[in-house]
Amino acid sequence: MNVLLLLNGLKGRALEELRSSLYNELRTSEGAKRQQQRFCGPVVAMSFNFMVAVGIILANKLVMGKVGFNFPIFLTFIHYSIAWLLLAFFKALSLLPVSPPSKTTPSSSLFTLGAIMAFASGLANTSLKYNSVGFYQMAKIAVTPTIVLAEFVLFRKTISFKKVLALVVVSAGVSVATVTDLEFNAFGACIAIAWIIPSAINKILWSNLQQQANWTALALMWKTTPITIFFLVALMPWLDPPGLLLFKWDLNNSTAVLISALLGFLLQWSGALALGATSATSHVVLGQFKTCVILVGGYVLLDSDPGFVSLCGAVAALGGMSVYTSLNLKESNESSSKQQNPLPKTKTSENVSEDSTVTNTATNVV
Known part of the structure; x- marks a missing residue:
């Protein structure tokens, strides 16, 4: 009996110490970033995002189709408003990770990210309303070269020739897979073109701020969501059709919109x-991978027939994505191994370094 009490006491003490250490980690931006990297690596994060993205497609189809809620900007506004309320609830419970010091990230960067996020999300939903799925995917293909070009211009970041070939195969495969669903609409085409640049810059800023400035996903969402909401309100009169006040907010319709909003929060977080x-x-x-998986999965599981050409395009795109992912993993493993096992200095290099130091000192004295 005494032994069981002792074991229970030790277990309770260990859990309390773990809870305390985790809480202390969240009190600093560096610790919160380490916890995010520990529990949510690339595979977990991308799998989480993939599952939520598929779920919100079904939810938005229900909201804009069966429910008849044809106000894409206001729907995006509801998504971000619910997200901000949830983040405020997390902050009240001290569960929101601490933001990095303000001096490390200019307020202009956060303001720019919040504004661009409003245009990227709002225009994406508007494009999905006025365009066919095929045209929407064709526009998404243009985001890839835009990101590569923007990262080169802004950060002088380059990618290998093998990655370029893999991305070309992916883009060509998605084009072939969705070409049978192309329906041109002049207004929808303008919205899709206007969406490309904000979407690319939005993804670049999110990635750069988290990887370079110790921001966590939730902390960055907390800072930028109010700015996004403000710009969405400004976009509503321009892009949403009239008749919002006439929408029937009964229990079923409100529940469908709320489910879409909760999935929208999870989509933004993931x-x-x-x-x-x-x-x-x-x-x-990853977004293009989702499209191809849905296309192939519908053919295998639901007996849908997109056509032989579309299936070949989807399979080719999946192959290109697999190659691109393997190249990324290979580079990541090589960089991590170099960081863990730095090359030791040779004796010759040490002597050269010492000689150069002596020479420089002598020169300074003279």
């Missing part, structure tokens, strides 16, 4: 985690 764990380009490739 997308931020994926961007923090990988890169902007990888996140775009």
